[in-house]
Amino acid sequence: MTKINVMDLIKNREFREIHDELKEMNPVDIAELLEDLDEKDRPLVFRMLDKERGAEVFSYMDDEERQELVKSFTDQEITYILDSMYTDDAVDFLEEMPANVVTRLLERVRTDTRRDVNMLLKYPEDSAGSIMTVEYATLKKEMTVGEALDKIRTIGIHSETIYTCYVVENKKLLGLVTAKDLITHERDEKIIDLMLDQFVSIRTTDNREDAAKMFSKYGLIVIPVLDPDDLMVGIVTFDDAIDVLQEETTEDMQKMAAMEFNEESYLKSSVFSQARHRIVWLLILMFSASITGAIITRYEEAFAVIPLLVSFIPMLMDTGGNCGSQSSTLIIRGLAIDELNFSDAFQILWKEFRVAILVGITLALANGLRIYLVYKNLNMAIVVALSLIATIIVAKVVGSMLPLLAKKCKLDPAIMASPIITTVVDTCSIIIYFKIATILFKL
Amino acid sequence: MTKINVMDLIKNREFREIHDELKEMNPVDIAELLEDLDEKDRPLVFRMLDKERGAEVFSYMDDEERQELVKSFTDQEITYILDSMYTDDAVDFLEEMPANVVTRLLERVRTDTRRDVNMLLKYPEDSAGSIMTVEYATLKKEMTVGEALDKIRTIGIHSETIYTCYVVENKKLLGLVTAKDLITHERDEKIIDLMLDQFVSIRTTDNREDAAKMFSKYGLIVIPVLDPDDLMVGIVTFDDAIDVLQEETTEDMQKMAAMEFNEESYLKSSVFSQARHRIVWLLILMFSASITGAIITRYEEAFAVIPLLVSFIPMLMDTGGNCGSQSSTLIIRGLAIDELNFSDAFQILWKEFRVAILVGITLALANGLRIYLVYKNLNMAIVVALSLIATIIVAKVVGSMLPLLAKKCKLDPAIMASPIITTVVDTCSIIIYFKIATILFKL
The missing domain is CATH 1.25.60.10 (MgtE N-terminal domain-like)
Known part of the structure; x- marks a missing residue:
């Protein structure tokens, strides 16, 4: 039904x-x-x-x-x-x-x-304290398997999970016993003999995202939470961890698209709330982009002589933005899933530089050839090709390094994404472009 | 240590x-x-x-x-x-x-x-078949709790999880019994009496992402997998589901940044492989952006007369791109986590339109005022302000509708993200800008 x-x-x-x-x-x-x-x-x-x-x-x-x-x-x-x-x-x-x-x-x-x-x-x-629950099953180390099963029988129903039981003494966590162990051992065996004393735990004060990542790393259903005095105060379960991971990803994506994080669901949030979460970054980026415009006015005479120069500005800006956005996305995501660290900075820089050279030359050849064939203007083809290579190198270096820098400064790397990178790269690419043009065209 | x-x-x-x-x-x-x-x-x-x-x-x-x-x-x-x-x-x-x-x-x-x-x-x-495992515990409906526990004792150790046992008859799944039920019931009770016959299941042929989402939706540790003949063939566990969700998100993010999905880890992949996954979209977008350039050349005379016109192009392009990217990100993510559907299209369109009006007017006032104060040029302030409002409306409408359209056409909505939106919006905003300018400046 x-x-x-x-x-x-x-x-x-x-x-x-x-x-x-x-x-x-x-x-x-x-x-x-x-x-x-x-x-x-x-x-x-x-x-x-x-x-x-x-x-x-x-x-x-x-x-x-x-x-x-x-x-x-x-x-x-x-x-x-x-x-x-x-x-x-x-x-x-x-x-x-x-x-x-x-x-x-x-x-x-x-x-x-x-x-x-x-x-x-x-x-x-x-x-992590904010996502934990306080319903869990505790055992004493002196208990037998039979006594433990009897205890679970009485309290089990009220616990979010009984599949991992916690052996505690004065609230101090000594070890874990799984329901599997209880089922597969004889009733007269002692808890202390089958207790696992090596276990993963988190602190109430840990960041909830870091806590959530432990679930996927170790494949656990539940993780015990200790307070600053090392006493057990709760558990976090995998379903809450999945929710945290999903929400943190949504937050990252919104920040990467120049928005403040909006917890409300899209359809239920008001138009005013939607606008409010989007407007601050738009204003900042709009005024930053005006700097690029101001630089262009300095080259007024250049495009007064060769108006064609203006027509390659959108292509240069977009390509720079896209290249930077590719690099920043890879690094931001790599940092988020702990695949990358600040200590990899040099290796990343060197890789992005070489990728930029490869990509830059390919794009420069393709576009240079097109310009030469369409406009029969070799100088223009060279100016655009060289500008493209330089822009792509700047874009990939800036795009990969800013998120790492943000991480180092304990900021959220997600803010160093496409929109900011684009604005920074735009300014650089316009300067490079007109510099090369004024030299080659002797303006 | x-x-x-x-x-x-x-x-x-x-x-x-x-x-x-x-x-x-x-x-x-x-x-x-x-x-x-x-x-x-x-x-x-x-x-x-x-x-x-x-x-x-x-x-x-x-x-x-x-x-x-x-x-x-x-x-x-x-x-x-x-x-x-x-x-x-x-x-x-x-x-x-x-x-x-x-x-x-x-x-x-x-x-x-x-x-x-x-x-x-x-x-x-x-x-879903590709992420399932075939180690699981089956019971017969005639068994008693005691017999079930004895069976688990012998096979349990080899099963990825014994916390949910499957009651099957001729490979047909009749219901579930949890380890919690087995522990909390008397040994002589019948399995058929405590078996849950309402349960969530997936098909081997289901998409693995859809299967993974069931875990967060229903908070399950494990879900049984049925083949096309309705026979039970395996289980999927929550840890594999978390991995799938993480990987699908990474794939979405890479596509949203104009890359083909690269399964290799960043540090281990070669420079050549990195370049290959990034270059196709860059080429497509670069040539598309040339269209915007070609349009600009049509207005050569306009900016020959008023060179200042050129200096607002980057600001208009970036703002349009950012506005479109905000909308497309919200919609793509909303579709990915099943918060939005194609059937919400009209509601989304109407919301984005109103958000665009609010955001557009704010940005237009801020920038118009700035231009008026800096350049003492009222006409220019009006041209830029009107172009901004129009651009933002186009950006938000295109940005929100293209991902929905992709979904409807059974394409991945993630490709309709910032880069493509930017290219489309650029062209529109340049045309709007020069149209308004030629009218207001009588060019």
Whole structure:
């Protein structure tokens, strides 16, 4: 049964059928369905879910629709949901709510929920602490496999994952035991004998992107989080890590296209918000590009004598921009996925220089020949060809080095992308072009 | 102990200490260490690992170093490694080897390894079949929880994941049982009673990127793969999905910067290969940009009379390019993460149009005022301001619509990014600019 069919059932108010369909659907799909409904149908359908399932579906919904939906809830209903949600999801939800509502709600939830939520709320938004959850299974090293399994049986259901259990002593993490180990060993074996004491961990203060990368590097489902005193305070799970990686990539791409990062989804954000996130860089780049224009006016006499000179400006500017953008994209992405480091700077410079020579000569020959054939003007062909080679070298060197420099200065390399590179390279290429032209044409 | 310390031990040939250190290290870190060693030390250190661990480390290494390392192996050693690796990793390795070597090796491996490898080798590179693995745990619906646990105990160790078990009948997938269910239920309960019969699955023929997205959407660790006859043939695990998502993003970014996708890592690829992947688009875009140049020559007389006209060309071109690139990036990314669809085209068009008006007026006012103050030339200020508004509208409309159009035509939207948009918008903005100028200056 597809989502569209359920939408039809809702339109026709066939409540019994809707109820039956919802029971068969994945909670993620129900969340998607609810988002597509209009505001008056949403609470209606939501209330057809049993309470526990409702809380799960709620945690999968988008912020905007969730805030809309919650308006129709009683405080009791919200409190139940908050108590049932994983703490990290509850925090995500509360962060979008007005402060006075949060205070009111937190007064009504269970004491342990309030304590956990308050702890998570204090971590900075880009820290590993902000994406961790506090539901996990702990064991003691003196336990037997049987005792451990019995413990998991009682607490397991409330934990986001029980597949890795943590052996702790006074909150200090001694080692890991996987569910696989528990299943495949005899009940009377001791936890301490099968515990892995070499493990990957992260700190609450680590950058959340660095934390997320550990998942793909080590292929882990879950990583324990330690506080600055080395005590275990939570876990991060792979699904949150995937979300972080996706979001960081989107952020990089937006910055690379001269925008400030906009967390809202495109369709839901307002025109005003879209314009605001785009305008600052456009203004900066527009005024920077005026410098190139000012340089051109200095060569007014040159193109007064040879007007054809002007017609190669767009081609030179675009080619320089494209070459620079290729290099900066490769370096920014390489830095983002830890394939490149600042220490590779010299190797990168040398590679880009040689690539620039190869690309430059090819493009110069192709375009030089075209100009010679079309305009029968050998000097012009030479001027354009030489300018192209010089522009491409500048573009590739600047394009590859600026992101590395940004990284070194602890700035986000993503801002040193196509738009800035283009503006810098434009100025250089125009100067090179007119210099070569004035020399060759003896202007 | 850091990698650098181990490197020192290797340099000093302190074999006993190296051996002890390796025992404590994570296999992923050992693989990284091996990649950093020079060719003669690599086999030396590799042979210090016990056989099973060696096979695991081998599966984490990069292709280049692996191919280099394998040259020092006997056929027997390689065969052992192939038999120990997960089938998907073995296939990744074999795909990089010469065909005659593959044939020779496959003759020597176990029959089941050969059968599995041959099956995986026949899936197209971008299909879900190509990233699946065939090691998974199956149960029968008549089993009890106790029997299921006993079965896992014997086969579990060889399976990439035992946390989701598959209940099959004649290879047909009936449902799932999680390890959590097995642990938390009594030994005499029946599998059929706790089996989940609603589950997410993918097809061998699905696109691997679509398959990978299911993991983040549903927060799953593993998804079963069905063949066209609905029979279960393998599983895909979240770590392979993360890799696919990362690789697809890198591919998108490279295409968005006017490059053909280069699978090799930046530092390891040759200068020639780098140049080859960049040159085709540069040539196409360079010749396209010449069109803009040709248009400029048509207005030779205009800028012969008012040379100042030329100096605003770079600013107009860059601003148009940046505006278009902002829109195209938002749309391309939105399509990639399934936030946008072709059906949103009208909504997007309308939003971009309004954003363009807002951004256009702001930039036009800022630059018009600047030009008026600097050059005391009201007409010129008006020409530039009007051209800016028109250019920005064209840029945002073209920038947002071309990726959607590409999607509709089943092309990769990523090619409709900044470079192509810039070239298209350049031509339009130059025509608009000179048209407005000739009218206002009565040229």
